[in-house]
Amino acid sequence: MSDKDSLHKIITEGYNPKGDSIIMGAAMLNGETLTGAHVKIPLKTMNRHGLIAGATGTGKTKTLQIIAEQLSQKGIPSLLMDIKGDLSGIAAASDGHPKIDERHEKIGLDYTAHNSPVEIMTISEQEGIRMRATVSEFGPVLLSRILDVTETQAGIISVVFKYCDDNKLPLLDLEDLKKVLQYATGTGKEEFQAEYGRISTSSTGAILRKIIELEQQGADQFFGERSFEVKDLVRRDREGRxxxxxxxxxxxQDRPKLFSTFMLSLLAEIYSTFPEQGDADQPELIMFIDEAHLIFDQASGALLDQIESIVKLIRSKGIGLYFVTQNPTDIPEGVLSQLGLKIQHALRAFTAKDRKAIKLTAQNYPETEFYDTAEVLTSLGIGEALISALDEKGRPSPLAATLLRAPASRMDVLTDRELSDLIADSELTDKYNEEINRESAEEILQEKIEKANEDEIKEKAKVEKAKAKKSSSRRTSTRQNPIIKVLTSASFIRGVMGILGKALK
Incomplete structure (x- = not known):
């Protein structure tokens, strides 16, 4: 049996799940496509997370696209981080092309163009369905890790949350949090000290600077109401897609702090909201995190630990996380070790550092007699990738150099008009794009401060009035009646005594 026939048999048997699956493409050997040797990913193991890596322009985004649209057809929702702005085309069917037909003929698959139901969302000023969260929903622990504060400062943040809970002060946005911190060392200093102990102004000042740093990256637009409900990420259309x-x-892209803040809050909310699934036949939701290095850039050790913990635990909720990046080394080892599916596009060896990275990358894949993995990594073409997946029992499938199928949807972006129409037609737009600014901690404390100032002014006025009255009484008591003054004068007394003396004679 030739190497070609042997590999064809291994791929066909190794990627032949009993349950439902998606098809990535067909295996290749020495540049030749093994028609019909389809590389399939079982839906059952897609909550085991994954990695899509490769140099710029090698087809990572299109790989993400073909996975997302196939999941949609299976009734599985997905969440895509569109960093480059080239994923909105999933909402429109492909116009087709002879090269697409030629590719699918090699793979041994029919090609049918179709769109997928799409929701366009945003956490910034861009047009889309607004995704927000309140400061209270973050909680003191997660917020402290996002702000990267000291242990002492984290304790103060916990006290602030406790104070707001005890006094029914809603913490909705960052302005609320700043106002409470200012109140704790200002007007409310004695109140805080009596109930929770002394709070240092230097510590609250340091926390305020961290909050301002977060605001400068646009977090003030993310924190607030109305909070996004994660259950709206797992919707299906009338056709069941x-x-x-x-x-x-x-x-x-230049605000990694905001990106990591958003991602961590979203993952934490999904984990706390979604029920346990165990080993289900298909995932509940798949999340694709494009330009994944943005999550880990500038992330503190505590924040990385939090992300790693969530990655380990969230799969039991039926959630799969797929990191998309240029190089696997962009992902911390603790996270990388949790990724069951690896799709590796071509890497470029321009420098000694690049060649070293390629050797390290090759070691992440199962050994195979059919490929020199490090060599294949530099010779893959656009729309080709090395794939290592997990079978339905969680075992690594054979390594396969794969000619990937083409997306069934458009490979370019929607026009501005198409995008606006898509957003306007969504039933989520009215729900989340309404501006809500109800009374919260900032307004309540401001009223309290103003009342305290008014009371202080009144008290001062009262004291001044009392002082003035007392002073006036003192002056009155020392001022004698003119008649008494005359009657008690020395000259008057001498005159009276003289008259009495004469009378006695």
Whole structure:
């Protein structure tokens, strides 16, 4: 049996799940496509997370696209982080092309163009369905990790949350949090000290600077109401297709703090909200995190630990996380070790550092007699990738150099008009784009401060009035009646005594 026939048999048997699956493409050997040797990913193991990596322009985004649209057809919703702004085309069917037909003929698959139901979302100023969260929903622990504060400062944040809970002060946005911190060392200093102990102004000052740093990255637009309900990420249309939720993030590439804040809050909310699923036949939701290095850039050790913990635990909720990045080394080892599906596009060896990275990347894949993995990594073409998946029992499937299928939807973006119409037609737009600014901690404390100032002014006026009255009484008591003054004068007394003396004679 030739190497070609042997590999064909291994791939066909190794990627032949009993349950439902998606098809990535067909295996290749020495540049030749093994028609019909389909590389399939079982839906059962897609909550085991994954990695899509490769150099710029090698087809990572299109790989993400073909996975998301197939999941949609299976009734599985997905969430896509659109950093480059090139994923909205999933909402429109492909126009087709002879090269697409030629590719699918090699793979041994029919090609049918179709769109997917899409929701366009945003956490910034871009047009879309607004995704927000309140400061209270973050909680003191998660917020402290996002702000990267000291242990002492984290304790103060916990006290602030406790004070707001005890006094029924809603913490909705960052202005609320700043106002409470200012109140704690200002007007409310004695109140805080009596109930919770002394709070240092230097510590609250440091926390306020951290909050301002977060605001400068646009977090003031993310914190507030109305809070996004994560159950709206797992909707299906009337045909039973899962929604592809595209979050537009093209304007936050230079704001990694905001991106990691949003991602961590979303993952934490999903984990706390979704029920346990165990080993279900298919995932509840798949999340694709494009330009994944933005999550880990500038992340503190505590924040990385939090992310790693969530990655480990969230799969039991039926959630799969797929990180999309240029190089696997962009992902911390603790997270990388949790990823069951690995799709590796071509890497470029321009420098000694690149060649070293390629050797390290090759070691992440199962050994195979059919491929020199490090060599294949530099020779893959656009729309080709090395794939290592998990079978339905959680075992690594054979390594397969794969000619990937083409997306069934458009490979370019929607026009501005198409995008606006899509957003306007969504039933979620009215729900989340309404501006809500109800009374919260900032307004309540401001009223309290103003009342305290008014009371202080009144008290001062009262004291001044009392002082003035006392002073006036003192002056009155020392001022004698003119008649008494005359009667008690020395000259008057001498005159009276003289008259009495004469009378006695």
């Amino acid at each position: 899962g929604y592809v939720n595209v979050i537009r993030l093209t304007d936050i």
